[in-house]
Amino acid sequence: MRMANLPWQSVGRVWSLALDFVYPAICAGCGIMTGSHRGLCGPCWSTIPFIERPYCEVLGIPFVHDQGEGAISPKAMASQPVFDRLRAVAVHRGIVRRLVHSLKYKDRTELAPMMATWMARAGAEELRKADAIIPVPLHRWRLFLRRYNQAAELSREIARQSGVTHLPRSLVRKRATKRQVGLGRKARLRNVEGAFEVPAENRDTVLGRRIILVDDVFTTGATVNAAARALKRAGALEVTVLTFAMAFAAPI
Structure with missing residues (x-):
């Protein structure tokens, strides 16, 4: 036939x-x-070292023992982040680290749908209340060299699966920065300080809205704090960070 x-x-x-x-x-x-x-x-x-409750309601760091509803970790109390809360799928080690590395540096964009599915589950409660999803942007020169933004690959899939509006251009990285890998905490903070902005023509897409800010991995929080600060300055009501992986020493 x-x-x-x-x-x-x-x-x-x-x-x-x-x-x-x-x-x-x-x-x-x-x-x-x-x-x-x-x-x-x-x-x-x-x-896979999945992150599940009980965990800090702000930073999403898992607790060894249940601290009660709404418990906040000492780390969150000592250094309150700019964003309102963070949710992550798993600890950044082993297979999780390999998946992040493959998506980010080895052109394995076909992994994004699978990873985004897990992220949508981890952030399901916040996605139900969200108005928009925004990826942590790359500078235009970094995007030109890499050809794609791994955070945008994930955020697009999360938006498709959840039905939440995707706004990949509402936040921009106006200044080229060094790679954060290998930098200490203070150096990371200096590196991304003032690097993000919401262009004037896009402020109405952010003003008064609950935003899900998507990135592949959370380490010190310098990048997502800088991005969240730009969103808050543009009038975002809330910013929830949603990442695939989280790097930390151990449950507390």
């Missing part, structure tokens, strides 16, 4: 089988064959 005479469902099935032959379904973590694309094998899945 000629391809032209096949029903569209059959054509799609043939095309899917052809793609599976050329690009077989493999685990996004270790590379072994799996039953579906954009997934993990059982052993890799079992090693």
